[in-house]
Amino acid sequence: MNVITQLADDAAIALKLLEALEALAQRPAVKQMLAGWTGANANSPVRPIVENMLNQAEADLENAGTRGK
Amino acid sequence: MRLFGLFLFVALLLASCASSSTSTPPTSSTRAAARGAVLVIADAIAAGYELCVVYVNQTGDETVKTKCLGWLKPAQEQTIAAAEGVDAWSAASQGMAGCAAKDAIAGLGAFQKGIAALGIAIPPPLLAKLEDAEALAKAFAPLCAAGEGGAS
Numbered sequence: 001m002n003v004i005t006q007l008a009d010d011a012a013i014a015l016k017l018l019e020a021l022e023a024l025a026q027r028p029a030v031k032q033m034l035a036g037w038t039g040a041n042a043n044s045p046v047r048p049i050v051e052n053m054l055n056q057a058e059a060d061l062e063n064a065g066t067r068g069k
Numbered sequence: 070m071r072l073f074g075l076f077l078f079v080a081l082l083l084a085s086c087a088s089s090s091t092s093t094p095p096t097s098s099t100r101a102a103a104r105g106a107v108l109v110i111a112d113a114i115a116a117g118y119e120l121c122v123v124y125v126n127q128t129g130d131e132t133v134k135t136k137c138l139g140w141l142k143p144a145q146e147q148t149i150a151a152a153e154g155v156d157a158w159s160a161a162s163q164g165m166a167g168c169a170a171k172d173a174i175a176g177l178g179a180f181q182k183g184i185a186a187l188g189i190a191i192p193p194p195l196l197a198k199l200e201d202a203e204a205l206a207k208a209f210a211p212l213c214a215a216g217e218g219g220a221s
Contacts, residue, residue, distance in 0.1 A: 046104045047152035050111040054145045057118035061141075064125040064134060 103155045103166060103212075106205035110173050111148050113202040116195045117141050117180050124189055133187065140183050144176025167212025174206040 121137035124130070147169045154166025177199055184191060191199075 045152075045156040046107055047149065047156050050107060050152040051149050053111050053115050054118075054148065057115040058138070058142065058145060060122050061118050061125070061134060061137060064122040065129050065131060 100155065100158055103163075103209060106170065106202075106209055107148060107152045107155055107166070109198070109205050110144075110151070110170060110177075110202040113177060113195075113198040114141055114144050114148060114173070116198050117144075117177065117184075120184070120189070120191065120195055133189075136183060136187070137180070140176060140180035144173045144180065147173035147176060163212045167209045167214070170206045170209050171213050174203050177202060 118137070118141055121133060121141070125134045125137075151166045151169035151173060154162040154164075154169060156162075181191065181199055
């Protein structure tokens, strides 16, 4: 009986998590981002991608307005 | 006796399935969502930088450049910290990632208010990115509350 109760509790927790994730994934940008991390890239580190993206964007701003000077 | 042994085996099997269903699938889904969230936040910051680049190139206003860097650089650093936390994915790093994401969103909020105060219009695609980033960071706020919160 305890095993059945435990199973029911676990299923309820898993369902709540899935509902929360589903609600998040309604937004198109989020859906797209999520898709990349649930398949082949599931174990790839995200930091190098984020770091490159943001360092490049920062460098672009630092160089802005200096063209032709 | 044999029947009892069989029952015991089935009970143990069920218990084992129950324990794996609570830890493995939700954890990997949560981690995938956290990675997605970090990328959405990073994308919003990059779009913020881009808006500033376009404005500075058009006007040559160096004070806007300095202000943009002041708002976006801290958000950038917090987002990189959040990415590091998601990659490590330990109990402590999850808390750190949640808190860093929260701080990154605070930085984006300052950027949005500051840009509006300067009278610069925020294009709808950037507004949508800011909203997505905020929604995701809020969803992961419980990670900050549950963890040690070393990012702040």
